[in-house]
Amino acid sequence: MSIHPQHLPADERRAVTVEAVVELAATQNPSEITTSAIAAHMGVTQGALFKHFPSKEAILEAVMEWVAERLLGRLDQAASAAASPLSALEAMFMAHVDFVTAHPGVPRMLFGELQRAEATAPKRLAQMLIRRYGERLRRLIDAGKTAGELSAELDTAAATVLFIGTIQGLVMQSLLAGDHQFIRRQAPGVFALYRRGIGSAK
Numbered sequence: 645m646s647i648h649p650q651h652l653p654a655d656e657r658r659a660v661t662v663e664a665v666v667e668l669a670a671t672q673n674p675s676e677i678t679t680s681a682i683a684a685h686m687g688v689t690q691g692a693l694f695k696h697f698p699s700k701e702a703i704l705e706a707v708m709e710w711v712a713e714r715l716l717g718r719l720d721q722a723a724s725a726a727a728s729p730l731s732a733l734e735a736m737f738m739a740h741v742d743f744v745t746a747h748p749g750v751p752r753m754l755f756g757e758l759q760r761a762e763a764t765a766p767k768r769l770a771q772m773l774i775r776r777y778g779e780r781l782r783r784l785i786d787a788g789k790t791a792g793e794l795s796a797e798l799d800t801a802a803a804t805v806l807f808i809g810t811i812q813g814l815v816m817q818s819l820l821a822g823d824h825q826f827i828r829r830q831a832p833g834v835f836a837l838y839r840r841g842i843g844s845a846k
Contacts (some may be wrong), residue, residue: 658696661703662710669749670824674756679703701764708757708769711750716776720741723780729788730843733781733807734835740811742832748824751815755805778804785842794842803842810838 664685679700682758685688706823715734722739726732736808744751747806757770781804788794794803 658706659710661693661696662707665703665707666710666747666749666753669753671749674749674753678834685837696724703765704757704764705769707753708766709772711754711774712769713771714778715740715743715750716780719777719780723763723784724789729784729791730793730839732784734789734839736780737807737811737835737838738831741827743812743829744811744815745820745824748818751812752819774808777808781807788842792844795844796807799843805839810834 656771660780660812661682664682665677668681668685672681679690679693682703683693686693693703698705718739719736722735723732726735738783755766759766782800783797785803786792787798789796789798789800814827817830818824
């Protein structure tokens with residue numbers, strides 16, 4: 645039997661709130677999601693919502709923390725199971741694609757936060773996520789160069805930017821097409837091109 649959100653312990657209520665925002669962002673402009681909409685989606689009052697979050701920004705901050713923890717965790721798990729640096733890059737690429745497909749509201753929120761002019765806590769968390777993502781990629785790319793899987797002349801910084809940018813491009817096209825599965829269908833072929841571009845010539 646399911647437990648109504650208003651009867652959940654505090655930590656679980658916060659988690660349910662975050663998940664509600666991610667669900668709403670899949671179909672709404674994230675900047676237009678109000679606390680009343682979040683409360684209505686959860687079936688609670690705004691007052692109940694504010695018992696656990698002092699403001700909407702605090703909710704968005706919790707969402708960004710959730711995204712960073714879940715996405716980086718999936719990437720690390722995918723990379724750790726791979727047999728080589730290049731296969732780890734591919735595993736991370738596909739793990740990211742799977743994450744976006746499962747949570748289509750996430751990229752909409754990330755894009756929204758990064759486009760905000762002001763320096764907010766959610767925006768700082770989104771920027772930190774990109775930095776931590778990039779650090780993982782640079783380590784793998786350098787390891788691939790050392791192992792001879794990737795070209796020794798490969799520009800590590802450029803390859804890192806291209807990896808993330810390629811996924812962002814797929815996400816954007818998926819949003820424009822209104823088709824959450826677009827990114828999953830295109831990902832294998834797109835990564836094959838990326839792999840060809842960074843691979844060793846031998």
